[in-house]
Amino acid sequence: MKINTSLSLFTAGALLSASFLAYAHNGGAPASEYDANGDGVVTAAEILAVKTADFTAADVDNSGALSLAEYLNLENTLQTRRIAAAFAKMDVDLDSNITLAEFTASAPANTAAYLTNVFKLADKNADAGVSLAEFTELQSKGANGGVWEFARLDASADQLLSLDEYTAVPAQPTAPTASAGGERGGKAGKR
Structure with a gap:
């Protein structure tokens, strides 16, 4: 029997931040990242302009090509920019802090407990x-990525994993729904 936890992880992560995971055809970036004129329409010219600017900024030795180190730096820069944009979208009261209500605002009731646990784990200073x-x-993408899986396993939401929680066999999903995004691999909330 194949145990599939990626569906539940994907669903919860997708609900966490639509702006972070709702990527357009433009290579994985949120459409708003490329909408230079703010008209809600992303053109090929706008995508090319932003990607060209990113490439040029990453090409620190001005060689016209990116080394592996330059490319990895570019990826880190893009990830930082996208995370900041997702944070800004979730921080509706603009107080530079996401509350539990903001964190779970668009989540259906069946994921609220999971996201509340993720929130508590993420809130390092309580x-x-x-x-x-x-x-x-x-x-x-670093070592902290385990928070999503830890929160999923922590059924009691006490920020501790018992042996029973760790060894529990997750329920097999019956049938993926269109809103859940179907069967997709990877970890939720990760880019």
């Missing part, structure tokens, strides 16, 4: 808010 630094750490 001030009832997730700062941009905490949000960045939560979304980053």
Whole structure:
């Protein structure tokens, strides 16, 4: 029997931040990143202009080509920019802090407990808010990426994993729905 947890992880992560995961045809970036004139329409010229500017900025030795180091730096820069944009979209009261209500605003009831647990784990200083630094750490590809899986396994939401929680066999999803995004691999909230 194949156990599929990627569906539940994807669903919760997709609900976390539509702006972070709702990517257009433009190579994985949010459409708003390329909408230079703010008209809601992204043209090929706008995409080319932003990608050209990003490439030029990353080409620190002005060689006209990116080395692996330059490319990795560009990827980090793009990830930082996208995380900041997702944070800004979620921070509706513009206080530079995401509250639990803002964090779970668009989540259906069946994911609220999971996202509440993720929020508590991300709120490192326990001030009832997730700062941009905490949000960045939560979304980053580094070692902190395990927060999403930890929160999923932590059924009691006590920020501790018991042996029973760790070894529990997740329920097999019946049938993916269109709103859940179908069966997709990868970890939620990660780019």
